[in-house]
Amino acid sequence: MGEIIEFTVNGLKRRIEVEPNELLINVIRGKLGLTGTKYGCGIGECGSCTVLIDGEPALSCLTLAIEVDGREIVTIEGIAENELNHIQEAFLDQGAVQCGFCTPGMIIMAKYLLNKKRNPTEKEIKEHIKGNLCRCTGYINIIKAIKEAAEKMQNSNVKAISKEL
Amino acid sequence: MYINRVNTKILPVEFKYFAPKTVSEAASILNRYGEEVRILAGGTDLLVKVKQRLIEPKYILNVKGIEELRFIEDRSGEIGVGAATKLSELVGSEIIKEKLPVLHEAAEAVGSVQIRNMGTIGGNLCNASPASDLAPPLLVLNTSVKAYSSSGERVIPLEKFFLGPGETVLKPDELLVEIKIPCPPEGTGMSFLKVARTSMDLAKANVAVAIKLDGNTVKLCRIAMGSVAPTPIRLFQTEKILLGSEFTDGKIERAVQTASEEIKPITDIRSTAEYRREVSKVLVRRALKKAYERVKEGEING
Structure with a gap:
């Protein structure tokens, strides 16, 4: 006995039948085929299933699919615009990706942080990725990558402004 | 511990789902189904327990969409907080930071950014974990909580609210609606x-x-x-x-x-x-x- 929900995923309107006991991650990965979002611990410890719901980070493994009726979701697939986003580029530059399993969640958190704050401190970066477990890199390069992404963003803004002038 | 190993992305329990928009609708659902309802106010505790089949609710009542349960109000000498106010909203509130800094610190100490963006103050209290980070500061602030049911309202001192791990004095038909926090005397x-x-x-x-x-x-x-x-x-x-x-x-x-x-x-x-x-x-x-x-x-x- 499913129910139809309508929501936006990465800018596209979707209409899908869901069961009340179905978790959002099942819809994202299983029904929409957006397998960039990873399913790790399933109990809110690892952060690898993080997506943005109405611009705020949430764990898709602890959100009922039925709850997102009418809302807007961004997954890792929605971060890149034609080419890689500057955060994704910075992760590659800094060697912040090893096995890659935590990377989508890390990048979603970086995106959320940089949307709020152009020039975050190291403390703020750490605070924002502390709910995302990485067992390969030791976090150092991930932090460097987020800093680099912030700098690139600022530089490109300066360029954009000087062009306008 | 039972876990659905076939697909853990679907909860191993089937239930009927309610998402009322008002407190009075929520109260009438509670009045009707009582003990068989579990209230979803964040999901970071409840859904983990359902996943592990520690609880098997017949009905889930989501209160996250009830706008009248989401507020932080500075009244004279008292701060009122709606039960479905997110922990991230507590952390971000200038009223809390200025008037109840100890609550700000405690809310910031809970979980991660994601958890705080999902979890609510009412959920944290009703989950009645002995390890709640919000309970100790609220206890020293002499907090009371307001419960609402179809038959009326009552105010309960937080000190009398917890009975044991996962247990509170709330009756099956009662919904926690508000947390009332007296401002501490000047110089505290x-x-x-x-x-x-x-x-x-x-x-x-x-x-x-x-x-x-x-x-x-x-x-x-x-x-x-x-x-x-x-x-x-x-x-x-x-x-x-x-x-x-x-x-x-x-x-x-x-x-x-x-x-x-x-x-x-x-x-x-x-x-x-x-x-x-x-x-x-x-x-x-x-x-x-x-x-x-x-x-x-x-x-x-x-």
Whole structure:
């Protein structure tokens, strides 16, 4: 006995039948085929299933699919615009990706942080990725990558402004 | 522990789902289905338990969409917080930061950015975890909570709210709607401290302190701890040691000793009873000193 929900995923309107006991991650990965979002611990410890719901980070493994009726979701697939986003580029530059399993969640958190704050401190970066477990890199390069992404963003803004002038 | 190994992305329990828009609708659902309903106010505790089949609700009542349960209001002498207010909204609130800094600190100490963006103050209290980070500061602030049902409202002092792990005095037809927090008297110094394995984890022990002095005499002293008893508790015996006497190192040490005897810790997955007793001494000592420093800072700045 499913129910139809309508929501936006990465800018596209979707209409899908869901069961009340179905978790959002099942819809994202299983029904929409957006397998960039990873399913790790399933109990809110690892952060690898993080997506943005109405611009705020949430764990898709602890959100009922039925709850997102009418809302807007961004997954890792929605971060890149034609080419890689500057955060994704910075992760590659800094060697912040090893096995890659935590990377989508890390990048979603970086995106959320940089949307709020152009020039975050190291403390703020750490605070924002502390709910995302990485067992390969030791976090150092991930932090460097987020800093680099912030700098690139600022530089490109300066360029954009000087062009306008 | 049962886990659906075929697809853990679907909960192993089937239930009927309600998402009312008003408190009175929610109350009538509770009135109708009572004990068979579980309230979804965040999901970071409830859905984990459903996943593990520790609870098997027939009905789930999502209160996240009830706008009238989401507010932070500065009334004269009291801050009112709607039960479905997210922890991230508490952390971001200027009212809380300014008037109840100890609650701001405690809310910031909960989980991760994602968890705080999902979890709510009402969910944190109704989950009735002995390790709740919000309960100790709310206890030292003399908080009451308001419950609503189809037959009326009642206000319950938080001190009387918790019965045991996962158990509160709420009746099956009652919904927690509001947290009423009296502003502490001018000049009160407060602190919150927590020890956990990592900063993401639940507390092995936590403590909140509120003190006020007249000269060096303690005029107000409230101490509460979490994760050291079946519920978050006030340490009344310990408070009595300090109340009415001079705030000296000797008195602090007597209070610290009393605290370690007054608590009733157990050994569980996160810590041992022995460790909790020892670390409680450190926590109470540090929290008292930090609260004292803040009283003094307030005197200089204020």
